[in-house]
Amino acid sequence: MGRLSEIAPGVLVATSSFALTTTTVVTGPGGGCLLIDPGVTVAEVAELAGELAARSLVPVVGWATHPHWDHVLWGRDLGTAPRYAAPAAVHIAETERPGMVEGMENSAPGHDLELFGRLVALDALAIPWDGPAAELIVHDAHAPGHGAVFLPETGVLVTGDMCSDVEIPLLDTEAEDAFGDYRTGLARLAAVSGVRQVVPGHGHVGDAAELRRRLAADSGYLDALALRQPFDDPRITADWMRDAHARHLEHVQR
Ligand SMILES: [Zn+2]
16 A cells, blocks of 8 residues: 555545655546645655556646745656746745755755756646646745645645644744734635645644644744743644744744
8 A cells, every 4th residue: 555545536645754744646637647745755755656657647737835845856757747836935946945955965865956946936826737726825924935725626725834733833034024924824724715624734634623723723823922932832842843933932032
């Protein structure tokens, strides 16, 4: 059995050994598929390509939710489909490439640099393909040009690095208004109607009630942060997240 599991008709999700990172596959007509954030290790990307081939699926379009190294991966076996991202995300992938390459080499080394982070800017309301409608919700929370994907036919919302059950909100503290950007992103996601399942970039798939719970938890985290006092969030379990939380507190205390 492979890693891909079907969470809704024609929507498959695989979860990586690295940070519970999710890959989403949406099947279209004639065996074409939309591939969102394939990852993470070289072996896992190769395994994903093998699984798609075994299911007679061929990626015809890719989407990178945001310009962080673990969301802009690809493998030669996945073919040569265009890999889109929001314009602001592509800009970051180009200008901050050295740091992204370093992040990848530190945590999931060996990816082909010719394919790593090679994205095409797409300024559109939906991903152009002949499969199920894939609407884009682009905002700047967590990273510039962060693009969630909503599949209205199945009610699946692929949120990128938002709405996780295992991670606190991770602010883009280099942004001018990291707080405002994050609140805007949460509001945009909360405004999507007809969500039946949420697929976070890291963590577990949840239902509509779980999405509401996560949106509330993330807003609550930001509210507590805004009070500028140390506090605990049950999702802070790893050292790197404790560090991120400390950075957030520093950011609000400035
Ligand atoms: Zn990220």
